[in-house]
Amino acid sequence: MKRQAKNQIKAKISAPGAPDSDVIIEGDCLAELAKLPDACADLVFADPPYNLQLGGGLTRPDQSVVDGVDDDWDKFADFAEYDRFTRTWLTECRRILKPDGAIWVIGSYHNVFRLGVALQDLGYWILNDVVWRKTNPMPNFKGTRFTNAHETLIWAARSKETKYTFHYDALKLFNDDLQMRSDWTLPLCTGAERLKDAQGRKTHPTQKPEALLHRVVLGTTKPGDLIVDPFFGAGTTGAAAKRLGRHYIGIERDPTYAAAARARLKKVTPAAAEDLMVTRSKKEEPRVPFGQIIEAGFIRPGDMLISPNGKKARVRADGSLAIGDFTGSIHRVGAHVSNAPACNGWTFWTHLDSKGRETSIDIFRKQVRKTMSAPAAKA
Ligand SMILES: C[S@@+](CC[C@H](N)C(=O)[O-])C[C@H]1O[C@@H](n2cnc3c(N)ncnc32)[C@H](O)[C@@H]1O
Structure with missing residues (x-):
């Protein structure tokens, strides 16, 4: 640093x-x-x-001159x-x-x-x-x-x-x-x-x-x-x-x-x-698309994300999510399952790994960002 x-x-x-x-x-x-x-x-x-x-000069009540x-x-x-x-x-x-x-x-x-x-x-x-x-x-x-x-x-x-x-x-x-x-x-x-x-x-x-x-x-x-x-x-x-x-x-x-x-x-x-x-x-932080999290291997195609209200969505290779027939970005599907006009997918979804451990997907984004701002390795 x-x-x-x-x-x-x-x-x-x-x-x-x-x-x-x-x-x-x-x-x-x-x-x-x-x-x-x-x-x-x-x-x-x-x-x-x-x-x-x-x-003209400005004076105080005691007649001293103000340093204007x-x-x-x-x-x-x-x-x-x-x-x-x-x-x-x-x-x-x-x-x-x-x-x-x-x-x-x-x-x-x-x-x-x-x-x-x-x-x-x-x-x-x-x-x-x-x-x-x-x-x-x-x-x-x-x-x-x-x-x-x-x-x-x-x-x-x-x-x-x-x-x-x-x-x-x-x-x-x-x-x-x-x-x-x-x-x-x-x-x-x-x-x-x-x-x-x-x-x-x-x-x-x-x-x-x-x-x-x-x-x-x-x-x-x-x-x-x-x-x-x-x-x-x-x-x-x-x-x-x-x-x-x-x-x-x-x-x-x-x-x-x-x-x-x-x-x-x-x-x-x-x-x-x-x-x-x-x-x-x-x-100011570098933009990280969700696809990059998959590319980096933190989440694999076929893994499941879970919403705060317990809805599960399947991750696809292109970074989209599928829930029933509905597909879209983490934000779009987040808005769909929560019945809201918009949703910040990063803070909405949690990743479920094969052992049932839950990790907010925003943690993966932070890890990818760290690699983006690390100093270049010496040739
Ligand atoms: C309001 S004072 C700036 C004070 C400064 N911010 C400080 O904290 O010390 C304006 C300054 O601009 C200078 N000045 C006025 N006309 C100028 C010009 N045409 N070219 C360069 N300096 C000029 C003056 O001599 C004066 O020091």
């Missing part, structure tokens, strides 16, 4: 035509994305400028300029995504609706919007509006046809056996995780918590995948990617932020390859 996991990751990095990964490119993302090959990325995570349009986002990278002349910029980088991201790739974008009420329209107009297929509920949001100091206590993430597939990655069962386990919901309650990035300069000031005004990215990376990419972040900032996407055995390309135009991200990433230790395997969803 250990060697298999490592090899899978290695194979991805060295694929022909793959760009250099685990790099931070200093430059404008519009120019730098254009240099990346088509269909090279498994996921894009983008935390673009918010276009906050702050009018008033940097040049967040300034656009008007909505039209912001939309042009947004559509250009989103178009490039779609080009560099593999057909089965997906994108996450994060924004606040200032920009997230514009991002959503652009995504849909450009052919992406929205899968969810996730609300990141902040446990420690900045108060609304003037008391003129509700406390702005969340940001919205949009998760979209490259197209409607995309077979995107989603580790449903792993996320359910992560969430103590409860289906993961689209509202995530997490604190802002504070404490030791927050990068600071020599004077103790925040290195980056909008550094995201790594926990947010952990969930995104764990749930929607596989080990060895390539994640591109066109607005890398302090490198949070890279940190989560590296820790979880994924690859990253970060683009950041501010040299101070890029340097801080580089230093941060050097200190991140990836988890061991064998610890990165997540619980697979049933849908």
Whole structure:
């Protein structure tokens, strides 16, 4: 298992035509994305400028100045300029995504609706919007509006046809056996995780918590995948990617932020390859037709299967079942004997061997699946 996991990751990095990964490119993302090959990325995570349009400095009741986002990278002349910029980088991201790739974008009420329209107009297929509920949001100091206590993430597939990655069962386990919901309650990035300069000031005004990215990376990419972040900032996407055995390309135009991200990433230790395997969803498991169980010799033609209500069906060489004159697949015959519109034959039928021992046929399916995912024998 250990060697298999490592090899899978290695194979991805060295694929022909793959760009250099685990790099931070200093430059404008519009120019730098254009240099990346088509269909090279498994996921894009983008935390673009918010276009906050702050009018004048914001102060607290004690007149101290709020450390908001008033940097040049967040300034656009008007909505039209912001939309042009947004559509250009989103178009490039779609080009560099593999057909089965997906994108996450994060924004606040200032920009997230514009991002959503652009995504849909450009052919992406929205899968969810996730609300990141902040446990420690900045108060609304003037008391003129509700406390702005969340940001919205949009998760979209490259197209409607995309077979995107989603580790449903792993996320359910992560969430103590409860289906993961689209509202995530997490604190802002504070404490030791927050990068600071020599004077103790925040290195980056909008550094995201790594926990947010952990969930995104764990749930929607596989080990060895390539994640591109066109607005890398302090490198949070890279940190989560590296820790979880994924690859990253970060683009950041501010040299101070890029340097801080580089230093941060050097200190991140990836988890061991064998610890990165997540619980697979049933849908991801290889399909095994019932005929293969017969082919593999677990069940022989002429053997009997028994239903929960005691009905016996005879197994035929082609993988069909016969009960009286009625024949069909394990599912069809299962539905027939239970008088139901549909039936999952795998969990319905039990095999009776010559000594009268009963085994659920799903056990045989599991054994066949094991042989399908075992590492290839050495020549
Ligand atoms: C909202 S911040 C991203 C923060 C990041 N997610 C983190 O956790 O640190 C946006 C970043 O995009 C960068 N940026 C803005 N416009 C850019 C552009 N055209 N090309 C590359 N980087 C850009 C800014 O310098 C800023 O660091």
